[in-house]
Amino acid sequence: MSSTSKMSLAEAFAGVDVVISTLPTSVPVEVRRRVAQSAVKSGAKVFFLSEFGVDHGRNDLPGVGHHQWVVRRQLASEAREVARGTPAPVIALYPKLFLKVALNPPMGFDVENNTFDCIGSPAQRVAFTSRTGVGRALARMSALALEPLTAGKVPDEVRIAGTTISFEEVRDAVAQAMGLQNGEVREDLAEAKARLREDRDTRVVQYIRVLMGEGKLVGRQRERLGQPGRRVLGVADGGGTAA
Numbered sequence: 001m002s003s004t005s006k007m008s009l010a011e012a013f014a015g016v017d018v019v020i021s022t023l024p025t026s027v028p029v030e031v032r033r034r035v036a037q038s039a040v041k042s043g044a045k046v047f048f049l050s051e052f053g054v055d056h057g058r059n060d061l062p063g064v065g066h067h068q069w070v071v072r073r074q075l076a077s078e079a080r081e082v083a084r085g086t087p088a089p090v091i092a093l094y095p096k097l098f099l100k101v102a103l104n105p106p107m108g109f110d111v112e113n114n115t116f117d118c119i120g121s122p123a124q125r126v127a128f129t130s131r132t133g134v135g136r137a138l139a140r141m142s143a144l145a146l147e148p149l150t151a152g153k154v155p156d157e158v159r160i161a162g163t164t165i166s167f168e169e170v171r172d173a174v175a176q177a178m179g180l181q182n183g184e185v186r187e188d189l190a191e192a193k194a195r196l197r198e199d200r201d202t203r204v205v206q207y208i209r210v211l212m213g214e215g216k217l218v219g220r221q222r223e224r225l226g227q228p229g230r231r232v233l234g235v236a237d238g239g240g241t242a243a
Contacts, residue, residue: 009034013042018142021050025068029075036079040088046145046154047083047090049076052134054208054217055094055159066207080156087152089145093137094159095129096217097208102128106205109170114180118167120189120213127161127218134160164218189213 013019019039023032032050039047049072056069079090103109108117116122137160144150175182192210196202211217 009038010042013039013044016042017045017146018048019044019046020048020138022052023050025071029071032075033078036075036090037082040079040083040086040090043088045088045151046142047079047088048138048141049079049090049092051076051092051094053094054096054211056207066202066204068204069207089151089154089156091141091145091154092157093134093141094157095134095137096127096161097129097212099128099130099163103170108167108209111170111174114171114174114178116167116171118213119192119209120215122167122171124213124215125164125166125218126212127164129160129162133162161218 016039019042021032021035021039023035036047036049051072056066056072076090076092083090097107103111105117108119110116118124137158141154141158145154171182174180189210192206192213196206196210208217
C-alpha cells in the first residue's frame, strides 16, 4: 500500500491474517502508530512490530537511550494495549546484526585497511543474523500464531541469532585470507559510554557498538515455546545460538 493510495488502512487489512510492519524510523511516528493500531483492530491474527534491529531493551545505560528506541517501546506498548482482550499477539522480532551490512567501517570492521576499531574487549563475541533467517522466523511464528493448538503459546518477543564471532577472529580471518599481518584492534568502551551520556544525539550505530562491547549481542540459551513461566522464544538462525 503506497503513501498515495486512497485505500484506508481498515480496507487494506480487511481479511488479512498476518500483518508484518517493516516501516523504517524515517516514517513519521503517527503513521507508524496508525498502521499498528489499525492492524490490531482489523482482526488480524498476529501483528509483527517494525523492529528487526538489535534488542534495545537490553540497553542498561540509565537515562541514556536513543530516541528511536524510546519511540519503538512506546509504539509497542500502545499496540499491545489496543490488542488487550483480543487473541491476536503483537510480536517484536529481534535479530542480531545483519551480517551483510555490519562488517563495515562504521561498525568498526575496516577490512580494506586491516583495522578493527573495537569498543570493549576484542575477544568479546558478537552474533549476526541473515535476512533469510529473519524471514524464516517470521514464517514460523506466523504459522504458530495461526494454528489453534499453538496460538495461545506464541510469545510477544522473539530473539534470533546466527553466526557468532569476535573482532579478533574477524581480524585473524582477514589476515589469513589476504596474506597480511594481524591488523590493529583498539579498545575504548568506557570512553564510548561517556560520549553517549554527553551527546544524546549520537548516531544509533554508536549505541549498538556499546551493546556489542558489553556482550549484549551474543546468543543465549534456547528457550522453548510453551515452557512454564517463559514468554520469550529464542530461535537459531542457520544452526546458530538462540538468544
